[in-house]
Amino acid sequence: xxxxxxxxxxxxxxxxxxPALPQLDVQELVQQIFTEIKRNxxxxxxxxxxxxxxxxIENVKVSAEAIEAAAQQIPQDLKQAIQLAxxxxxxxxxxxxxxxxxxxTTPGVECWRESRPIDRVGIYIPGGSxxxxxTVLMLGIPAKIAGCxxxxxxxxPDKNGNINPAILYTAQLVGITAVYAIGGIQAIGALAxxxxxxxxxxxxxxxxxxxxxAAKQAALNYGVAIDLPAGPxxxxxITDATCNPDFVAADLLSQAEHxxxxxxxxxxxxxxxxxxxxxxxxxxxxxxxRKETVLKCLxxxxxxxxxxxxxxxxxxxxxxxxHLIIASDSAESFVNLITTAGSVFLGNYSxxxxxxxxxxxxxxxxTNGYAKxxxxxxxxxxxxxxTFQKISAAGLQNIGPAIELMAAAEQxxxxxxxVTIRLKSLNNV
Amino acid sequence: xxxxxxxxxxxxxxxxxxPALPQLDVQELVQQIFTEIKRNxxxxxxxxxxxxxxxxIENVKVSAEAIEAAAQQIPQDLKQAIQLAxxxxxxxxxxxxxxxxxxxTTPGVECWRESRPIDRVGIYIPGGSxxxxxTVLMLGIPAKIAGCxxxxxxxxPDKNGNINPAILYTAQLVGITAVYAIGGIQAIGALAxxxxxxxxxxxxxxxxxxxxxAAKQAALNYGVAIDLPAGPxxxxxITDATCNPDFVAADLLSQAEHxxxxxxxxxxxxxxxxxxxxxxxxxxxxxxxRKETVLKCLxxxxxxxxxxxxxxxxxxxxxxxxHLIIASDSAESFVNLITTAGSVFLGNYSxxxxxxxxxxxxxxxxTNGYAKxxxxxxxxxxxxxxTFQKISAAGLQNIGPAIELMAAAEQxxxxxxxVTIRLKSLNNV
Numbered sequence: 001x002x003x004x005x006x007x008x009x010x011x012x013x014x015x016x017x018x019p020a021l022p023q024l025d026v027q028e029l030v031q032q033i034f035t036e037i038k039r040n041x042x043x044x045x046x047x048x049x050x051x052x053x054x055x056x057i058e059n060v061k062v063s064a065e066a067i068e069a070a071a072q073q074i075p076q077d078l079k080q081a082i083q084l085a086x087x088x089x090x091x092x093x094x095x096x097x098x099x100x101x102x103x104x105t106t107p108g109v110e111c112w113r114e115s116r117p118i119d120r121v122g123i124y125i126p127g128g129s130x131x132x133x134x135t136v137l138m139l140g141i142p143a144k145i146a147g148c149x150x151x152x153x154x155x156x157p158d159k160n161g162n163i164n165p166a167i168l169y170t171a172q173l174v175g176i177t178a179v180y181a182i183g184g185i186q187a188i189g190a191l192a193x194x195x196x197x198x199x200x201x202x203x204x205x206x207x208x209x210x211x212x213x214a215a216k217q218a219a220l221n222y223g224v225a226i227d228l229p230a231g232p233x234x235x236x237x238i239t240d241a242t243c244n245p246d247f248v249a250a251d252l253l254s255q256a257e258h259x260x261x262x263x264x265x266x267x268x269x270x271x272x273x274x275x276x277x278x279x280x281x282x283x284x285x286x287x288x289x290r291k292e293t294v295l296k297c298l299x300x301x302x303x304x305x306x307x308x309x310x311x312x313x314x315x316x317x318x319x320x321x322x323h324l325i326i327a328s329d330s331a332e333s334f335v336n337l338i339t340t341a342g343s344v345f346l347g348n349y350s351x352x353x354x355x356x357x358x359x360x361x362x363x364x365x366x367t368n369g370y371a372k373x374x375x376x377x378x379x380x381x382x383x384x385x386x387t388f389q390k391i392s393a394a395g396l397q398n399i400g401p402a403i404e405l406m407a408a409a410e411q412x413x414x415x416x417x418x419v420t421i422r423l424k425s426l427n428n429v
Numbered sequence: 430x431x432x433x434x435x436x437x438x439x440x441x442x443x444x445x446x447x448p449a450l451p452q453l454d455v456q457e458l459v460q461q462i463f464t465e466i467k468r469n470x471x472x473x474x475x476x477x478x479x480x481x482x483x484x485x486i487e488n489v490k491v492s493a494e495a496i497e498a499a500a501q502q503i504p505q506d507l508k509q510a511i512q513l514a515x516x517x518x519x520x521x522x523x524x525x526x527x528x529x530x531x532x533x534t535t536p537g538v539e540c541w542r543e544s545r546p547i548d549r550v551g552i553y554i555p556g557g558s559x560x561x562x563x564t565v566l567m568l569g570i571p572a573k574i575a576g577c578x579x580x581x582x583x584x585x586p587d588k589n590g591n592i593n594p595a596i597l598y599t600a601q602l603v604g605i606t607a608v609y610a611i612g613g614i615q616a617i618g619a620l621a622x623x624x625x626x627x628x629x630x631x632x633x634x635x636x637x638x639x640x641x642x643a644a645k646q647a648a649l650n651y652g653v654a655i656d657l658p659a660g661p662x663x664x665x666x667i668t669d670a671t672c673n674p675d676f677v678a679a680d681l682l683s684q685a686e687h688x689x690x691x692x693x694x695x696x697x698x699x700x701x702x703x704x705x706x707x708x709x710x711x712x713x714x715x716x717x718x719r720k721e722t723v724l725k726c727l728x729x730x731x732x733x734x735x736x737x738x739x740x741x742x743x744x745x746x747x748x749x750x751x752h753l754i755i756a757s758d759s760a761e762s763f764v765n766l767i768t769t770a771g772s773v774f775l776g777n778y779s780x781x782x783x784x785x786x787x788x789x790x791x792x793x794x795x796t797n798g799y800a801k802x803x804x805x806x807x808x809x810x811x812x813x814x815x816t817f818q819k820i821s822a823a824g825l826q827n828i829g830p831a832i833e834l835m836a837a838a839e840q841x842x843x844x845x846x847x848v849t850i851r852l853k854s855l856n857n858v
Contacts (some may be wrong), residue, residue, distance in 0.1 A: 410563060
């Protein structure tokens with residue numbers, strides 16, 4: 001971990017820069033697979049599943065029996081843990097439902113918004129060694145609360161054609177309507193285009209490797225929306241003398257274990273605290289199964305000492321972290337200063353892991369600086385907010401003359417006419 | 430206008446298809462201009478302004494004096510009309526502010542969201558014959574309510590280097606912080622990259638031609654967000670025996686005058702009403718200054734008769750119109766059936782023009798079928814909603830064991846450790 005003491009404010013911008021990501025040029029491959037899916041449907045999806053996942057699958061759709069059987073394999077204590085997380089995530093996301101508020105902007109002119117679910121959503125869950133069933137909770141629960149009619153899930157099969165049972169159990173628990181044992185570009189292509197067995201969806205959610213990311217970008221050209229731009233996960237921790245350096249080190253490591261390209265930033269108003277955290281980092285790293293990944297990540301990481309905690313928050317706003325932890329007893333006093341972050345963890349017991357799994361907030365968040373302009377996934381991500389207006393004859397008489405003047409000034413005569421013809425008919429009554 | 434009587438439900442999907450848009454391949458041009466802006470800043474922007482707009486500008490930024498002088502040129506009645514529209518748009522968008530709701534998902538675990546403005550936003554207003562000052566209202570007002578620090582506006586200059594005074598007046602009225610007399614690819618490039626005089630922004634809003642659209646897409650690669658995918662404007666009108674065919678025809682024409690590629694759909698449960706509207710269309714078209722454009726648009730347009738108004742609403746949901754007018758005295762009884770639209774106009778006096786200018790709703794809406802997954806521009810478009818969590822020691826004791834189990838099952842040992850180290854320290858107290 002690189003230690004930087006009191007950098008001048010001119011250096012902040014460059015300290016905030018993320019390392020350039022290796023660009024993998026897979027556009028052509030994505031186009032080829034999408035084109036084949038468009039032509040051959042399921043057959044193409046199965047072909048590429050054989051090719052990339054080394055799995056021969058007869059049906060892309062996972063059967064109800066297989067899902068039922070998977071649930072039997074999950075230990076009771078893990079089931080209870082997942083259910084506790086589900087309950088918290090449900091409460092928080094249900095609180096994001098918007099109440100209808102009718103605003104009479106002018107007498108006789110009523111405007112309001114109503115939310116409607118996005119009909120069909122697709123959730124992508126990566127495969128590999130770690131089964132990310134927590135992401136099934138984070139995406140499936142708000143989709144269900146929103147009322148999405150079809151909530152389909154794709155996850156790559158292992159060599160025997162199976163999906164990890166914890167993913168299947170969680171999918172069933174949250175009410176996923178169909179699970180497909182497919183992954184990678186071919187899964188995103190199937191969701192974007194549709195096949196004989198796979199629903200074409202309106203929006204695709206979920207994390208993935210560079211192939212999945214490129215495929216999600218390509219899906220945009222098929223009229224499908226996506227959740228967020230992709231990027232490596234990151235945490236920024238602000239510490240003062242009231243933090244516990246061991247806790248802080250553990251939080252930094254929980255981010256570092258995600259991958260060598262994860263971003264970990266430590267800020268403090270105290271060099272002593274910084275050194276204590278760095279020491280704890282070294283000690284704790286030794287015991288980790290993903291030690292090598294962690295060490296690579298820490299090589300790119302920075303510990304920066306600034307004059308005050310206010311400066312630390314200002315630096316953080318410029319960096320725009322996905323996760324921001326304020327490890328301080330007075331964390332709450334800095335909330336109003338925070339302008340840019342994905343999710344914020346206040347105080348010494350609010351660890352990022354809590355938000356990753358079970359506090360109730362969503363863990364699908366803007367990274368790579370996108371917190372400057374994007375929010376994390378929430379109930380809003382699964383609905384459209386439609387505006388309505390109801391204008392009475394009297395209402396149109398109140399605002400009509402203004403509309404006529406503005407439309408005429410924009411040289412849109414037919415826009416003006418739509419008002420004029422109504423006002424005339426009212427004058428003739 | 431093509432008339433279709435009682436199409437079978439199998440035909441609905443193809444009836445909903447938009448005509449394919451001519452793809453203009455301007456990617457290379459966009460890349461070239463962006464690269465030059467990155468290298469040469471203002472100089473490159475001025476060069477392309479000379480090239481595309483035939484205007485030699487010394488300063489890209491419009492002076493305070495020029496803005497002041499423009500305001501003097503606007504007639505008093507138009508100023509009052511713009512101010513009435515502003516007041517209504519302000520009221521409706523201010524009502525979209527979210528109240529902070531702290532949810533205690535488990536004792537000791539508090540979660541909430543807080544909105545923060547996107548710091549820097551750019552608004553693009555096209556040039557050409559019609560000065561779209563109404564779009565300045567629709568984008569500038571919510572940006573101001575959100576609290577965006579920098580709200581900059583770009584609009585192409587005329588040959589004398591000037592921007593239409595109505596645009597400048599409205600920009601000043603709503604509190605735009607800087608106006609640049611630049612347009613097209615070079616304006617979007619300047620906003621996405623930044624130059625000596627032009628702020629690099631976090632998000633770009635506003636309509637534009639194919640060059641602007643391509644440039645907005647390219648801006649995404651510079652970490653900048655955009656408002657909505659682009660597409661031609663469209664209206665779908667549902668009519669029954671209680672509609673006024675003259676009003677309906679006027680509404681269809683107000684859409685048709687936008688351009689030959691505008692989409693206009695008429696639905697009814699009555700062939701008689703349909704014929705009456707078509708007749709009124711023919712009569713009203715004759716008097717329009719944009720008659721030729723309107724006639725081209727109507728060639729691509731459809732009038733479809735279905736069995737019931739319920740069927741009409743179902744068809745509309747499939748079509749996903751940008752604007753939906755229900756021209757019926759009982760319009761409100763269909764609101765709950767509507768699942769997909771950008772903005773909805775209820776009853777015989779709620780013309781689309783009202784929402785385009787002055788009712789209070791936003792006129793920047795998802796088109797080309799994107800209403801399936803996108804909402805129109807609202808206050809939400811100018812803020813990030815940051816999640817916060819505050820977990821007490823007792824709170825972590827309540828949810829910590831569940832987090833440990835889930836993290837272990839996902840093979841993320843460091844995630845588990847972040848909880849374990851805290852729980853251990855609490856047990857040792």
